[in-house]
Amino acid sequence: MPGILQIAYKLLINDRAKFAALLVGITFAVFLMIEMTSLFAGILSRSSSTVINIGASVWVMDPAVQTVANTIPLPDYVLDEVRSIPGVKYAVPLYSGAALLKLRDGTYQAANVIGLDDTSLFGRPQMLAGNIEDIYAENAFIAIKDSEFYKLENPAVGTEFELNDHRGVIVGIARVASSALFGVPTLYTTYNRCLQYIPNTRFTMSYLLVEPKTAADVATIKARVAARGYLALTRDEFVQQISNFYMYHTGIGTNMMLMTLISFIVGLSISGQTFYTFILENIDKFGALKAIGAKGRELVSMILFQATFVALTGYGIGVGLCAALIWLARTHLPDYAAMITFGNLATAFVMVVIIAAVSSYFGVRRVLSIEPFDIFRG
Protein backbone atom coordinates (compact mmCIF):
# COMPACT_ATOMS: atom_id res chain seq x y z
CA MET A 1 0.00 0.00 0.00
CA PRO A 2 1.43 3.44 -0.89
CA GLY A 3 2.58 5.30 2.22
CA ILE A 4 0.15 8.15 1.70
CA LEU A 5 -2.77 5.70 1.89
CA GLN A 6 -1.22 4.15 4.97
CA ILE A 7 -1.29 7.60 6.57
CA ALA A 8 -4.93 7.92 5.52
CA TYR A 9 -5.67 4.50 6.97
CA LYS A 10 -4.07 5.36 10.31
CA LEU A 11 -5.79 8.74 10.51
CA LEU A 12 -9.06 6.89 10.00
CA ILE A 13 -8.90 3.80 12.16
CA ASN A 14 -6.81 5.26 14.98
CA ASP A 15 -9.65 7.69 15.57
CA ARG A 16 -11.67 4.88 17.15
CA ALA A 17 -14.77 6.84 18.05
CA LYS A 18 -15.21 8.48 14.64
CA PHE A 19 -14.40 5.29 12.81
CA ALA A 20 -16.96 3.38 14.88
CA ALA A 21 -19.58 6.08 14.21
CA LEU A 22 -18.87 5.93 10.48
CA LEU A 23 -19.10 2.15 10.44
CA VAL A 24 -22.30 2.12 12.44
CA GLY A 25 -23.89 4.52 9.95
CA ILE A 26 -22.96 2.48 6.88
CA THR A 27 -23.56 -0.88 8.52
CA PHE A 28 -26.98 0.17 9.70
CA ALA A 29 -27.96 1.49 6.29
CA VAL A 30 -26.69 -1.62 4.51
CA PHE A 31 -28.39 -3.85 7.03
CA LEU A 32 -31.72 -2.10 6.57
CA MET A 33 -31.48 -1.98 2.79
CA ILE A 34 -30.60 -5.66 2.48
CA GLU A 35 -33.11 -6.72 5.08
CA MET A 36 -35.91 -4.83 3.31
CA THR A 37 -35.06 -6.03 -0.15
CA SER A 38 -34.48 -9.58 1.09
CA LEU A 39 -37.82 -9.68 2.83
CA PHE A 40 -39.41 -8.51 -0.34
CA ALA A 41 -37.43 -10.95 -2.48
CA GLY A 42 -38.62 -13.72 -0.16
CA ILE A 43 -42.22 -12.59 -0.55
CA LEU A 44 -41.88 -12.32 -4.31
CA SER A 45 -40.30 -15.71 -4.62
CA ARG A 46 -43.07 -17.27 -2.53
CA SER A 47 -45.75 -15.46 -4.48
CA SER A 48 -44.55 -17.29 -7.59
CA SER A 49 -44.03 -20.60 -5.83
CA THR A 50 -46.49 -22.56 -7.97
CA VAL A 51 -44.88 -21.30 -11.18
CA ILE A 52 -41.41 -22.15 -9.90
CA ASN A 53 -42.40 -25.54 -8.49
CA ILE A 54 -44.31 -26.79 -11.53
CA GLY A 55 -41.55 -25.55 -13.80
CA ALA A 56 -43.38 -25.52 -17.14
CA SER A 57 -41.71 -23.48 -19.90
CA VAL A 58 -44.84 -21.74 -21.12
CA TRP A 59 -48.02 -20.98 -19.22
CA VAL A 60 -51.28 -20.30 -21.02
CA MET A 61 -53.88 -18.34 -19.06
CA ASP A 62 -56.71 -15.86 -19.26
CA PRO A 63 -55.29 -12.38 -20.02
CA ALA A 64 -56.87 -11.06 -16.80
CA VAL A 65 -54.76 -13.28 -14.56
CA GLN A 66 -52.49 -11.15 -12.35
CA THR A 67 -51.00 -13.65 -9.95
CA VAL A 68 -50.76 -17.39 -10.05
CA ALA A 69 -53.03 -17.65 -7.03
CA ASN A 70 -55.96 -15.90 -8.68
CA THR A 71 -56.84 -18.37 -11.38
CA ILE A 72 -59.41 -17.81 -14.09
CA PRO A 73 -60.47 -21.21 -15.44
CA LEU A 74 -60.05 -21.90 -19.14
CA PRO A 75 -62.52 -23.89 -21.30
CA ASP A 76 -61.36 -27.34 -22.38
CA TYR A 77 -61.26 -26.53 -26.08
CA VAL A 78 -58.28 -24.23 -25.49
CA LEU A 79 -56.28 -27.36 -24.69
CA ASP A 80 -57.07 -28.88 -28.11
CA GLU A 81 -56.35 -25.62 -29.88
CA VAL A 82 -53.01 -25.18 -28.18
CA ARG A 83 -52.06 -28.79 -28.90
CA SER A 84 -52.70 -28.12 -32.58
CA ILE A 85 -50.26 -25.17 -32.74
CA PRO A 86 -47.16 -26.20 -34.68
CA GLY A 87 -44.14 -25.95 -32.40
CA VAL A 88 -45.96 -27.30 -29.37
CA LYS A 89 -44.27 -30.48 -28.16
CA TYR A 90 -46.97 -31.18 -25.62
CA ALA A 91 -49.55 -29.30 -23.60
CA VAL A 92 -51.20 -30.46 -20.39
CA PRO A 93 -53.74 -28.93 -18.00
CA LEU A 94 -52.99 -27.91 -14.43
CA TYR A 95 -55.48 -27.50 -11.64
CA SER A 96 -54.72 -25.06 -8.87
CA GLY A 97 -57.30 -24.42 -6.21
CA ALA A 98 -58.18 -24.36 -2.55
CA ALA A 99 -59.97 -26.86 -0.35
CA LEU A 100 -60.93 -27.20 3.27
CA LEU A 101 -59.41 -30.09 5.17
CA LYS A 102 -60.68 -31.66 8.34
CA LEU A 103 -57.72 -33.15 10.13
CA ARG A 104 -57.66 -36.23 12.34
CA ASP A 105 -58.17 -34.28 15.54
CA GLY A 106 -61.24 -32.61 14.07
CA THR A 107 -59.74 -29.18 13.34
CA TYR A 108 -60.17 -27.51 10.00
CA GLN A 109 -57.31 -26.34 7.85
CA ALA A 110 -57.36 -24.61 4.50
CA ALA A 111 -55.02 -26.02 1.85
CA ASN A 112 -53.81 -25.41 -1.69
CA VAL A 113 -54.54 -28.29 -3.96
CA ILE A 114 -52.55 -28.81 -7.13
CA GLY A 115 -53.96 -31.25 -9.68
CA LEU A 116 -51.37 -32.71 -12.03
CA ASP A 117 -52.31 -33.96 -15.48
CA ASP A 118 -53.43 -37.61 -15.03
CA THR A 119 -51.45 -39.06 -17.90
CA SER A 120 -48.13 -37.23 -17.64
CA LEU A 121 -48.07 -36.06 -13.98
CA PHE A 122 -46.21 -33.05 -15.42
CA GLY A 123 -44.80 -30.87 -12.61
CA ARG A 124 -44.53 -33.77 -10.18
CA PRO A 125 -42.71 -32.93 -6.95
CA GLN A 126 -39.62 -34.64 -5.66
CA MET A 127 -40.71 -37.56 -3.47
CA LEU A 128 -39.30 -37.85 0.04
CA ALA A 129 -41.48 -40.80 1.11
CA GLY A 130 -43.87 -43.02 -0.83
CA ASN A 131 -44.09 -43.50 -4.57
CA ILE A 132 -45.40 -40.99 -7.12
CA GLU A 133 -47.43 -43.78 -8.82
CA ASP A 134 -49.50 -44.10 -5.65
CA ILE A 135 -51.07 -40.77 -6.60
CA TYR A 136 -53.45 -42.86 -8.75
CA ALA A 137 -54.66 -44.87 -5.72
CA GLU A 138 -58.09 -44.18 -4.29
CA ASN A 139 -58.36 -40.81 -2.43
CA ALA A 140 -54.63 -40.37 -2.78
CA PHE A 141 -52.89 -37.10 -1.97
CA ILE A 142 -49.25 -36.18 -1.65
CA ALA A 143 -48.38 -33.76 1.16
CA ILE A 144 -45.73 -31.18 0.44
CA LYS A 145 -43.09 -30.84 3.11
CA ASP A 146 -42.60 -27.07 3.07
CA SER A 147 -42.72 -24.54 5.88
CA GLU A 148 -46.49 -25.13 6.28
CA PHE A 149 -46.25 -28.90 6.55
CA TYR A 150 -46.73 -28.86 10.30
CA LYS A 151 -50.17 -27.32 9.81
CA LEU A 152 -51.25 -30.68 8.44
CA GLU A 153 -50.17 -32.06 11.83
CA ASN A 154 -47.03 -33.54 10.30
CA PRO A 155 -48.74 -36.40 8.46
CA ALA A 156 -47.02 -39.66 7.48
CA VAL A 157 -47.81 -42.01 4.61
CA GLY A 158 -51.19 -43.49 5.50
CA THR A 159 -52.49 -40.51 7.48
CA GLU A 160 -56.15 -39.92 6.71
CA PHE A 161 -58.18 -36.72 6.61
CA GLU A 162 -61.30 -35.30 5.05
CA LEU A 163 -61.23 -32.93 2.10
CA ASN A 164 -64.49 -31.15 1.36
CA ASP A 165 -66.24 -34.10 3.01
CA HIS A 166 -64.40 -36.65 0.87
CA ARG A 167 -62.03 -39.14 2.42
CA GLY A 168 -58.37 -38.44 1.70
CA VAL A 169 -55.22 -40.34 2.48
CA ILE A 170 -51.58 -39.28 2.33
CA VAL A 171 -49.70 -41.64 0.00
CA GLY A 172 -46.47 -39.73 -0.16
CA ILE A 173 -44.48 -36.81 1.19
CA ALA A 174 -42.69 -34.65 -1.34
CA ARG A 175 -40.53 -31.60 -1.55
CA VAL A 176 -40.80 -28.55 -3.81
CA ALA A 177 -38.42 -25.67 -4.51
CA SER A 178 -40.41 -22.88 -2.88
CA SER A 179 -42.98 -22.58 -0.09
CA ALA A 180 -46.18 -20.68 -0.73
CA LEU A 181 -46.78 -17.12 0.46
CA PHE A 182 -50.15 -17.37 2.12
CA GLY A 183 -49.31 -19.71 4.94
CA VAL A 184 -51.44 -22.68 3.87
CA PRO A 185 -50.11 -26.19 3.28
CA THR A 186 -50.13 -27.74 -0.18
CA LEU A 187 -51.43 -31.11 -1.39
CA TYR A 188 -50.80 -32.63 -4.81
CA THR A 189 -53.17 -35.02 -6.49
CA THR A 190 -54.38 -35.75 -10.01
CA TYR A 191 -56.24 -33.26 -12.15
CA ASN A 192 -59.34 -35.43 -12.35
CA ARG A 193 -59.53 -36.01 -8.62
CA CYS A 194 -59.52 -32.25 -8.14
CA LEU A 195 -62.50 -31.96 -10.45
CA GLN A 196 -64.31 -34.60 -8.43
CA TYR A 197 -63.51 -33.32 -4.95
CA ILE A 198 -63.48 -29.58 -5.38
CA PRO A 199 -66.55 -27.66 -6.53
CA ASN A 200 -65.94 -25.93 -9.86
CA THR A 201 -67.39 -23.46 -12.29
CA ARG A 202 -68.25 -24.41 -15.86
CA PHE A 203 -64.61 -24.22 -16.91
CA THR A 204 -62.01 -26.17 -14.97
CA MET A 205 -58.45 -25.77 -16.29
CA SER A 206 -56.50 -23.28 -14.19
CA TYR A 207 -53.51 -23.19 -16.51
CA LEU A 208 -52.29 -24.89 -19.59
CA LEU A 209 -48.68 -25.96 -19.39
CA VAL A 210 -46.89 -25.97 -22.71
CA GLU A 211 -43.55 -27.34 -23.74
CA PRO A 212 -42.35 -25.89 -27.06
CA LYS A 213 -40.34 -28.03 -29.46
CA THR A 214 -37.58 -25.45 -29.56
CA ALA A 215 -37.05 -22.12 -27.85
CA ALA A 216 -37.66 -20.45 -31.20
CA ASP A 217 -41.23 -21.77 -31.23
CA VAL A 218 -42.20 -19.71 -28.19
CA ALA A 219 -42.94 -16.63 -30.27
CA THR A 220 -45.33 -18.48 -32.59
CA ILE A 221 -47.06 -20.11 -29.65
CA LYS A 222 -47.53 -16.75 -27.96
CA ALA A 223 -48.90 -15.20 -31.12
CA ARG A 224 -51.31 -18.06 -31.83
CA VAL A 225 -52.53 -18.13 -28.24
CA ALA A 226 -53.02 -14.37 -28.32
CA ALA A 227 -55.03 -14.69 -31.52
CA ARG A 228 -57.49 -16.89 -29.61
CA GLY A 229 -57.87 -14.25 -26.90
CA TYR A 230 -55.64 -15.91 -24.32
CA LEU A 231 -52.21 -15.16 -22.97
CA ALA A 232 -49.08 -17.32 -23.14
CA LEU A 233 -46.15 -16.35 -20.91
CA THR A 234 -42.79 -17.98 -20.40
CA ARG A 235 -42.02 -19.02 -16.86
CA ASP A 236 -39.77 -16.01 -16.32
CA GLU A 237 -42.32 -13.62 -17.76
CA PHE A 238 -45.02 -15.04 -15.53
CA VAL A 239 -42.78 -14.73 -12.45
CA GLN A 240 -41.99 -11.17 -13.50
CA GLN A 241 -45.65 -10.35 -13.96
CA ILE A 242 -46.46 -11.68 -10.49
CA SER A 243 -43.51 -9.74 -9.01
CA ASN A 244 -44.65 -6.55 -10.71
CA PHE A 245 -48.12 -7.05 -9.34
CA TYR A 246 -46.86 -7.38 -5.78
CA MET A 247 -44.32 -4.63 -6.24
CA TYR A 248 -46.49 -1.96 -7.81
CA HIS A 249 -50.09 -2.93 -7.11
CA THR A 250 -50.05 -4.00 -3.48
CA GLY A 251 -49.26 -2.13 -0.28
CA ILE A 252 -46.42 -4.53 0.45
CA GLY A 253 -44.31 -3.64 -2.54
CA THR A 254 -44.56 0.13 -2.54
CA ASN A 255 -44.01 0.29 1.21
CA MET A 256 -40.97 -1.95 1.05
CA MET A 257 -39.49 0.17 -1.71
CA LEU A 258 -40.14 3.32 0.27
CA MET A 259 -38.51 1.80 3.34
CA THR A 260 -35.47 0.82 1.30
CA LEU A 261 -35.23 4.33 -0.06
CA ILE A 262 -35.57 5.77 3.44
CA SER A 263 -32.81 3.47 4.72
CA PHE A 264 -30.64 4.76 1.91
CA ILE A 265 -31.38 8.39 2.71
CA VAL A 266 -30.82 7.87 6.43
CA GLY A 267 -27.57 6.01 5.72
CA LEU A 268 -26.46 8.70 3.32
CA SER A 269 -27.13 11.54 5.71
CA ILE A 270 -25.63 9.86 8.79
CA SER A 271 -22.54 8.59 7.03
CA GLY A 272 -22.14 11.61 4.82
CA GLN A 273 -22.27 14.00 7.75
CA THR A 274 -20.02 11.91 9.95
CA PHE A 275 -17.49 11.59 7.17
CA TYR A 276 -17.57 15.29 6.44
CA THR A 277 -17.10 16.08 10.14
CA PHE A 278 -14.19 13.66 10.16
CA ILE A 279 -12.61 15.54 7.25
CA LEU A 280 -13.24 18.89 8.93
CA GLU A 281 -11.64 17.68 12.15
CA ASN A 282 -8.58 16.66 10.21
CA ILE A 283 -8.51 19.69 7.95
CA ASP A 284 -5.38 21.14 9.53
CA LYS A 285 -3.65 17.77 9.01
CA PHE A 286 -4.51 17.81 5.34
CA GLY A 287 -3.38 21.42 5.20
CA ALA A 288 -0.08 20.57 6.87
CA LEU A 289 0.45 17.75 4.37
CA LYS A 290 -0.27 20.17 1.55
CA ALA A 291 2.21 22.71 2.96
CA ILE A 292 4.91 20.09 3.39
CA GLY A 293 4.47 19.10 -0.23
CA ALA A 294 1.60 16.65 -0.79
CA LYS A 295 -0.02 17.11 -4.19
CA GLY A 296 -3.73 17.71 -4.60
CA ARG A 297 -4.37 14.30 -6.13
CA GLU A 298 -2.58 12.62 -3.23
CA LEU A 299 -4.94 14.28 -0.78
CA VAL A 300 -7.86 13.25 -2.99
CA SER A 301 -6.61 9.67 -3.02
CA MET A 302 -6.46 9.72 0.77
CA ILE A 303 -10.07 10.78 1.05
CA LEU A 304 -11.30 8.34 -1.57
CA PHE A 305 -9.41 5.60 0.19
CA GLN A 306 -10.92 6.47 3.55
CA ALA A 307 -14.44 6.67 2.15
CA THR A 308 -14.05 3.42 0.24
CA PHE A 309 -12.54 1.65 3.20
CA VAL A 310 -15.37 2.69 5.50
CA ALA A 311 -17.99 1.88 2.89
CA LEU A 312 -16.68 -1.59 2.11
CA THR A 313 -16.11 -2.50 5.74
CA GLY A 314 -19.59 -1.29 6.64
CA TYR A 315 -21.01 -3.14 3.67
CA GLY A 316 -19.33 -6.36 4.74
CA ILE A 317 -20.53 -6.07 8.33
CA GLY A 318 -24.03 -5.11 7.19
CA VAL A 319 -24.30 -8.09 4.85
CA GLY A 320 -22.94 -10.40 7.54
CA LEU A 321 -25.38 -9.09 10.14
CA CYS A 322 -28.27 -9.42 7.78
CA ALA A 323 -27.36 -12.97 6.80
CA ALA A 324 -26.99 -13.89 10.46
CA LEU A 325 -30.34 -12.37 11.36
CA ILE A 326 -32.16 -14.06 8.48
CA TRP A 327 -30.57 -17.38 9.36
CA LEU A 328 -31.54 -16.97 12.99
CA ALA A 329 -35.09 -15.95 12.13
CA ARG A 330 -35.50 -18.85 9.74
CA THR A 331 -34.44 -21.42 12.28
CA HIS A 332 -37.06 -20.11 14.67
CA LEU A 333 -39.87 -19.01 12.36
CA PRO A 334 -40.71 -21.49 9.59
CA ASP A 335 -42.79 -18.93 7.72
CA TYR A 336 -40.10 -16.24 7.70
CA ALA A 337 -39.75 -15.30 4.07
CA ALA A 338 -36.50 -13.48 3.39
CA MET A 339 -34.01 -14.25 0.73
CA ILE A 340 -30.70 -12.50 0.05
CA THR A 341 -30.34 -12.41 -3.70
CA PHE A 342 -27.45 -11.13 -5.78
CA GLY A 343 -29.81 -8.39 -6.86
CA ASN A 344 -30.25 -7.26 -3.23
CA LEU A 345 -26.52 -7.36 -2.61
CA ALA A 346 -25.86 -5.42 -5.79
CA THR A 347 -28.56 -2.84 -4.98
CA ALA A 348 -27.12 -2.27 -1.51
CA PHE A 349 -23.62 -2.15 -2.95
CA VAL A 350 -24.57 0.49 -5.49
CA MET A 351 -26.22 2.53 -2.74
CA VAL A 352 -23.13 2.22 -0.54
CA VAL A 353 -20.96 3.33 -3.44
CA ILE A 354 -23.24 6.34 -3.90
CA ILE A 355 -22.98 7.12 -0.18
CA ALA A 356 -19.18 6.89 -0.35
CA ALA A 357 -19.06 8.96 -3.52
CA VAL A 358 -21.30 11.73 -2.17
CA SER A 359 -19.42 11.83 1.15
CA SER A 360 -16.02 11.98 -0.50
CA TYR A 361 -17.20 14.56 -3.03
CA PHE A 362 -17.78 17.09 -0.25
CA GLY A 363 -14.63 16.02 1.57
CA VAL A 364 -12.54 16.38 -1.58
CA ARG A 365 -13.98 19.80 -2.33
CA ARG A 366 -13.17 20.97 1.17
CA VAL A 367 -9.66 19.58 1.19
CA LEU A 368 -8.78 20.96 -2.23
CA SER A 369 -9.88 24.40 -1.08
CA ILE A 370 -7.51 24.46 1.91
CA GLU A 371 -4.99 27.25 1.82
CA PRO A 372 -1.81 26.01 3.47
CA PHE A 373 -1.26 29.66 4.38
CA ASP A 374 -4.20 29.46 6.79
CA ILE A 375 -2.59 26.43 8.42
CA PHE A 376 0.66 28.34 8.60
CA ARG A 377 -0.93 31.27 10.36
CA GLY A 378 -2.51 28.88 12.90
Place this chain on the structure above:
Amino acid sequence: MAKAAIEAVGINKWFGVEPVRTHAVKDVSFVANFGEMLYVVGPSGSGKTTMLSMISGILRPTSGTVKVEDADIWSLSSDALAEFRLKHIGFVFQDYHLFPRLTTAENVAIPLILQHREWTAAVKDAERNLEIVGLKDRAQLAPVKLSGGEQQRVAIARAIASRPDILIFDEPTASLDGDTGRNIVHFVREQLLTDQRCIVIVTHDSRIYEFADRIIRMEDGRVTGVDRSQLDAQ
Protein backbone atom coordinates in the same frame (compact mmCIF):
# COMPACT_ATOMS: atom_id res chain seq x y z
CA MET B 1 30.78 35.90 -1.07
CA ALA B 2 27.97 33.78 0.44
CA LYS B 3 25.67 32.01 -1.98
CA ALA B 4 22.04 33.24 -2.00
CA ALA B 5 19.45 30.72 -0.85
CA ILE B 6 16.41 32.95 -1.15
CA GLU B 7 16.12 36.15 -3.12
CA ALA B 8 12.94 38.19 -2.81
CA VAL B 9 12.55 41.10 -5.20
CA GLY B 10 9.81 43.68 -4.71
CA ILE B 11 7.20 41.34 -3.30
CA ASN B 12 3.77 42.69 -2.44
CA LYS B 13 0.71 41.04 -0.97
CA TRP B 14 -2.77 42.43 -1.01
CA PHE B 15 -5.58 40.61 0.79
CA GLY B 16 -9.30 40.93 0.13
CA VAL B 17 -11.20 43.03 -2.40
CA GLU B 18 -12.17 46.70 -2.37
CA PRO B 19 -13.23 48.40 -0.20
CA VAL B 20 -11.61 46.17 2.43
CA ARG B 21 -8.21 45.54 0.87
CA THR B 22 -5.17 45.11 3.07
CA HIS B 23 -1.68 45.76 1.78
CA ALA B 24 -0.02 43.24 4.11
CA VAL B 25 3.45 43.15 2.55
CA LYS B 26 4.77 46.23 0.77
CA ASP B 27 7.52 46.01 -1.78
CA VAL B 28 9.86 43.82 0.25
CA SER B 29 13.25 42.81 -1.14
CA PHE B 30 15.97 40.89 0.64
CA VAL B 31 18.41 38.03 0.31
CA ALA B 32 18.92 35.08 2.66
CA ASN B 33 22.20 33.23 2.27
CA PHE B 34 23.34 29.69 2.81
CA GLY B 35 25.14 29.25 6.10
CA GLU B 36 23.04 32.02 7.60
CA MET B 37 20.45 32.15 10.35
CA LEU B 38 18.15 35.01 9.43
CA TYR B 39 15.47 36.43 11.72
CA VAL B 40 12.39 38.36 10.73
CA VAL B 41 11.06 40.42 13.62
CA GLY B 42 8.41 43.05 14.07
CA PRO B 43 5.15 43.81 15.84
CA SER B 44 2.06 41.68 15.46
CA GLY B 45 0.33 42.27 12.15
CA SER B 46 3.42 43.64 10.46
CA GLY B 47 3.30 40.96 7.76
CA LYS B 48 5.99 38.55 8.94
CA THR B 49 4.04 35.32 8.43
CA THR B 50 2.69 36.55 5.12
CA MET B 51 6.18 37.34 3.90
CA LEU B 52 7.53 34.01 5.15
CA SER B 53 4.76 32.16 3.31
CA MET B 54 5.54 33.92 0.06
CA ILE B 55 9.26 33.10 0.17
CA SER B 56 8.60 29.46 1.03
CA GLY B 57 6.16 28.68 -1.78
CA ILE B 58 2.99 28.62 0.30
CA LEU B 59 1.32 31.91 -0.58
CA ARG B 60 1.47 33.48 -4.02
CA PRO B 61 2.62 37.14 -3.95
CA THR B 62 0.40 39.70 -5.63
CA SER B 63 3.52 40.96 -7.38
CA GLY B 64 7.28 40.52 -7.25
CA THR B 65 9.51 37.49 -7.68
CA VAL B 66 10.97 34.93 -5.31
CA LYS B 67 14.00 32.92 -6.31
CA VAL B 68 14.90 29.95 -4.20
CA GLU B 69 18.23 28.44 -5.19
CA ASP B 70 17.92 30.31 -8.47
CA ALA B 71 14.51 28.82 -9.27
CA ASP B 72 11.68 31.30 -9.81
CA ILE B 73 9.31 29.35 -7.57
CA TRP B 74 6.12 31.23 -8.49
CA SER B 75 6.49 30.32 -12.13
CA LEU B 76 6.25 26.61 -11.25
CA SER B 77 3.02 24.63 -11.60
CA SER B 78 1.35 23.83 -8.29
CA ASP B 79 2.48 20.19 -8.46
CA ALA B 80 6.04 21.19 -9.29
CA LEU B 81 5.97 23.72 -6.47
CA ALA B 82 4.72 21.05 -4.04
CA GLU B 83 7.57 18.84 -5.18
CA PHE B 84 9.98 21.73 -4.70
CA ARG B 85 8.81 22.41 -1.15
CA LEU B 86 9.02 18.74 -0.30
CA LYS B 87 12.59 18.52 -1.51
CA HIS B 88 14.08 21.86 -0.48
CA ILE B 89 12.09 23.38 2.37
CA GLY B 90 11.44 22.14 5.89
CA PHE B 91 8.64 23.84 7.84
CA VAL B 92 8.19 24.17 11.57
CA PHE B 93 4.72 25.57 12.08
CA GLN B 94 3.89 27.68 15.08
CA ASP B 95 1.43 25.17 16.50
CA TYR B 96 3.49 22.21 15.21
CA HIS B 97 0.58 20.45 13.43
CA LEU B 98 1.65 17.01 14.54
CA PHE B 99 -0.70 14.12 13.76
CA PRO B 100 -2.15 12.84 17.03
CA ARG B 101 -3.18 9.52 15.42
CA LEU B 102 0.35 8.66 14.36
CA THR B 103 3.33 7.81 16.53
CA THR B 104 6.10 10.35 16.97
CA ALA B 105 8.35 8.43 14.56
CA GLU B 106 5.58 8.18 11.94
CA ASN B 107 5.04 11.94 12.25
CA VAL B 108 8.69 12.55 11.53
CA ALA B 109 8.55 10.12 8.60
CA ILE B 110 5.81 12.05 6.77
CA PRO B 111 8.05 14.03 4.38
CA LEU B 112 9.86 10.79 3.50
CA ILE B 113 6.58 8.99 2.89
CA LEU B 114 5.46 11.86 0.67
CA GLN B 115 8.67 11.24 -1.26
CA HIS B 116 7.44 7.68 -1.82
CA ARG B 117 9.90 6.09 0.55
CA GLU B 118 8.84 2.67 1.78
CA TRP B 119 7.01 2.94 5.13
CA THR B 120 9.23 0.90 7.45
CA ALA B 121 12.42 2.34 5.97
CA ALA B 122 10.98 5.85 6.34
CA VAL B 123 10.05 5.24 9.98
CA LYS B 124 13.52 3.83 10.69
CA ASP B 125 15.09 6.90 9.15
CA ALA B 126 12.73 9.05 11.21
CA GLU B 127 13.96 7.37 14.37
CA ARG B 128 17.49 8.50 13.54
CA ASN B 129 16.20 12.07 13.23
CA LEU B 130 14.51 11.75 16.59
CA GLU B 131 17.87 10.72 17.96
CA ILE B 132 19.38 13.96 16.63
CA VAL B 133 16.80 15.99 18.56
CA GLY B 134 17.25 13.75 21.62
CA LEU B 135 13.89 11.98 21.54
CA LYS B 136 14.86 8.49 20.43
CA ASP B 137 13.08 6.88 23.37
CA ARG B 138 9.81 8.67 22.52
CA ALA B 139 9.58 7.25 18.98
CA GLN B 140 6.58 5.00 19.63
CA LEU B 141 4.58 7.45 21.74
CA ALA B 142 1.69 9.55 20.49
CA PRO B 143 2.83 13.20 20.18
CA VAL B 144 0.12 14.35 22.61
CA LYS B 145 1.95 12.49 25.37
CA LEU B 146 4.98 14.77 24.93
CA SER B 147 5.66 18.13 26.55
CA GLY B 148 5.47 21.34 24.50
CA GLY B 149 9.24 21.55 24.12
CA GLU B 150 9.40 17.91 23.07
CA GLN B 151 6.64 18.42 20.51
CA GLN B 152 8.60 21.35 19.14
CA ARG B 153 11.61 19.08 18.74
CA VAL B 154 9.46 16.47 16.98
CA ALA B 155 8.31 19.18 14.58
CA ILE B 156 11.96 20.09 13.97
CA ALA B 157 12.86 16.43 13.39
CA ARG B 158 10.04 16.28 10.83
CA ALA B 159 11.20 19.47 9.14
CA ILE B 160 14.72 18.09 8.65
CA ALA B 161 13.61 14.56 7.73
CA SER B 162 14.04 15.01 4.00
CA ARG B 163 17.33 16.90 4.50
CA PRO B 164 16.05 20.21 3.09
CA ASP B 165 18.54 23.01 2.56
CA ILE B 166 16.13 25.67 3.78
CA LEU B 167 14.41 25.59 7.17
CA ILE B 168 11.51 27.91 7.93
CA PHE B 169 10.33 28.52 11.50
CA ASP B 170 7.32 30.63 12.45
CA GLU B 171 7.46 31.74 16.09
CA PRO B 172 9.32 28.63 17.27
CA THR B 173 9.41 29.78 20.88
CA ALA B 174 5.97 31.34 21.21
CA SER B 175 4.47 28.57 23.30
CA LEU B 176 7.60 27.60 25.22
CA ASP B 177 9.07 28.97 28.43
CA GLY B 178 12.21 31.10 28.11
CA ASP B 179 14.81 28.44 28.86
CA THR B 180 13.24 25.76 26.70
CA GLY B 181 12.91 28.23 23.82
CA ARG B 182 16.50 29.32 24.11
CA ASN B 183 17.72 25.74 24.32
CA ILE B 184 15.87 24.78 21.19
CA VAL B 185 17.10 27.71 19.14
CA HIS B 186 20.58 27.12 20.45
CA PHE B 187 20.29 23.51 19.34
CA VAL B 188 19.06 24.58 15.91
CA ARG B 189 21.96 26.96 15.53
CA GLU B 190 24.59 24.46 16.71
CA GLN B 191 23.34 21.27 15.11
CA LEU B 192 21.32 22.21 12.07
CA LEU B 193 22.99 25.27 10.61
CA THR B 194 25.63 24.30 8.05
CA ASP B 195 27.22 26.04 5.10
CA GLN B 196 24.74 24.30 2.83
CA ARG B 197 21.70 25.37 4.78
CA CYS B 198 19.75 28.58 5.31
CA ILE B 199 17.46 29.02 8.31
CA VAL B 200 14.78 31.72 8.45
CA ILE B 201 13.02 32.34 11.75
CA VAL B 202 10.10 34.65 12.39
CA THR B 203 9.85 35.66 15.99
CA HIS B 204 8.99 38.39 18.45
CA ASP B 205 11.02 36.79 21.17
CA SER B 206 13.93 39.10 21.97
CA ARG B 207 15.43 36.48 24.29
CA ILE B 208 16.63 34.53 21.27
CA TYR B 209 17.93 37.42 19.16
CA GLU B 210 21.46 36.57 20.17
CA PHE B 211 21.45 33.48 17.91
CA ALA B 212 20.76 35.38 14.70
CA ASP B 213 23.29 36.28 12.04
CA ARG B 214 21.10 39.07 10.72
CA ILE B 215 17.75 40.46 11.78
CA ILE B 216 15.25 41.92 9.33
CA ARG B 217 12.88 44.35 11.01
CA MET B 218 9.39 44.71 9.59
CA GLU B 219 6.74 47.27 10.40
CA ASP B 220 3.41 47.72 8.74
CA GLY B 221 4.36 45.46 5.82
CA ARG B 222 7.69 47.12 5.09
CA VAL B 223 11.26 46.23 5.88
CA THR B 224 12.46 49.05 8.10
CA GLY B 225 15.97 47.87 8.77
CA VAL B 226 18.48 45.08 8.81
CA ASP B 227 20.62 44.53 11.91
CA ARG B 228 23.76 42.61 12.45
CA SER B 229 23.09 40.62 15.59
CA GLN B 230 24.99 40.60 18.84
CA LEU B 231 26.82 37.54 17.52
CA ASP B 232 28.75 39.80 15.18
CA ALA B 233 29.25 42.42 17.79
CA GLN B 234 30.92 39.98 20.11
